Amino acid sequence: MAEPLKVLVTGAAGQIAYSLLFSVGKGDVFGQDQPIILVLLDIPPMMGVLEGVVMELNDCSLPLVKGIICTHDLEEAFTGIDVAFMVGAMPRREGMERKDLLKANVKIFKQQGEALDKFAKKDVKVLVVGNPANTNACICAKYAPSIPKENFSAMTRLDQNRAQSLVANRLGVPNSDVWNVIIWGNHSSTQFPDVQHAKVKIGGEDKNAFEAVKDDSWLKNEFVSTVQKRGAAIIAARKLSSAMSAAKAACDHIRDWWNGTQEVGFNFQSIFSINLIFLKN
Numbered sequence: 001m002a003e004p005l006k007v008l009v010t011g012a013a014g015q016i017a018y019s020l021l022f023s024v025g026k027g028d029v030f031g032q033d034q035p036i037i038l039v040l041l042d043i044p045p046m047m048g049v050l051e052g053v054v055m056e057l058n059d060c061s062l063p064l065v066k067g068i069i070c071t072h073d074l075e076e077a078f079t080g081i082d083v084a085f086m087v088g089a090m091p092r093r094e095g096m097e098r099k100d101l102l103k104a105n106v107k108i109f110k111q112q113g114e115a116l117d118k119f120a121k122k123d124v125k126v127l128v129v130g131n132p133a134n135t136n137a138c139i140c141a142k143y144a145p146s147i148p149k150e151n152f153s154a155m156t157r158l159d160q161n162r163a164q165s166l167v168a169n170r171l172g173v174p175n176s177d178v179w180n181v182i183i184w185g186n187h188s189s190t191q192f193p194d195v196q197h198a199k200v201k202i203g204g205e206d207k208n209a210f211e212a213v214k215d216d217s218w219l220k221n222e223f224v225s226t227v228q229k230r231g232a233a234i235i236a237a238r239k240l241s242s243a244m245s246a247a248k249a250a251c252d253h254i255r256d257w258w259n260g261t262q263e264v265g266f267n268f269q270s271i272f273s274i275n276l277i278f279l280k281n
């Protein structure tokens with residue numbers, strides 16, 4: 001078997017991490033032949049909760065998990081890591097825009113960027129989930145100048161999955177039969193979900209999704225605004241922000257980045273989101 005990968009999850013006592021750690025631990029991201037060491041970072045007041053998460057991970061008896069490190073210390077968390085899921089940040093509440101989180105969350109990503117620079121492997125792959133994800137990814141990369149910029153990405157995969165599922169439902173086909181949906185722009189209400197290049201399998205044939213939907217008005221209005229506002233709709237309904245779907249998207253993002261995608265399902269939006277960040281800077 002391969003050497004274990006050291007995988008850091010920040011915000012490990014929070015709600016996204018609760019789903020994410022299980023999926024990573026059971027092999028959904030790096031595969032069934034890849035052992036891992038899970039590194040769980042949170043802030044000192046959450047260490048008690050984190051102990052409970054560790055108890056549960058142990059109780060899952062996951063064969064691929066070769067060790068669990070649980071800490072609030074940045075050096076211990078970031079030393080020698082191969083992959084970082086940067087989730088730890090404040091989530092927005094009803095009525096807030098993601099940019100309202102900037103003040104609280106920017107400090108975190110500056111500090112953790114510096115820790116990546118000092119302690120992580122130089123080829124570490126970093127996914128920023130904490131909002132505003134694109135800005136936080138940019139800050140993280142800025143404070144980790146010794147790590148190549150292309151190793152940082154911000155999560156818009158959740159938007160992609162949402163768009164893909166809306167189109168699949170509209171056409172009455174499985175989610176797996178829609179691919180190449182693109183999300184342009186930031187993970188914010190100004191993003192633009194685009195199905196002009198998307199494909200759908202209908203009746204055994206690959207068709208252009210825009211033409212298959214055959215409803216310009218729906219695609220240009222309701223579809224776009226549903227994806228743009230889905231995060232807020234979930235907060236309004238759950239009184240908490242999305243967590244299960246966010247964890248699934250984080251796994252999809254890193255899995256495809258780590259392993260590559262099959263030609264038919266090539267999704268280039270994650271790469272695009274980070275490129276856009278650096279074009280702006």
Ligand SMILES: NC(=O)C1=CN([C@@H]2O[C@H](COP(=O)(O)OP(=O)(O)OC[C@H]3O[C@@H](n4cnc5c(N)ncnc54)[C@H](O)[C@@H]3O)[C@@H](O)[C@H]2O)C=CC1
Pocket residue numbers: 010011012013014015016017041042043046087088089090091092108128129130131132133155156158159187241242243246
């Ligand atoms: N990009 C995307 O598509 C999505 C992003 N998000 C964002 O992900 C973030 C986390 O969401 P949840 O897990 O629901 O929040 P949560 O509040 O349940 O958990 C956040 C965790 O981060 C921890 N934390 C805070 N400061 C930290 C620090 N300096 N270092 C390490 N850990 C720290 C907290 O103690 C808490 O345990 C939020 O900013 C949320 O808006 C959520 C869903 C989708």
Ligand SMILES: O=C(O)CCC(=O)C(=O)O
Pocket residue numbers: 091092097098131158230231232234241242
């Ligand atoms: O909408 C938010 O601010 C929190 C969760 C999120 O980013 C989303 O569900 O898209």
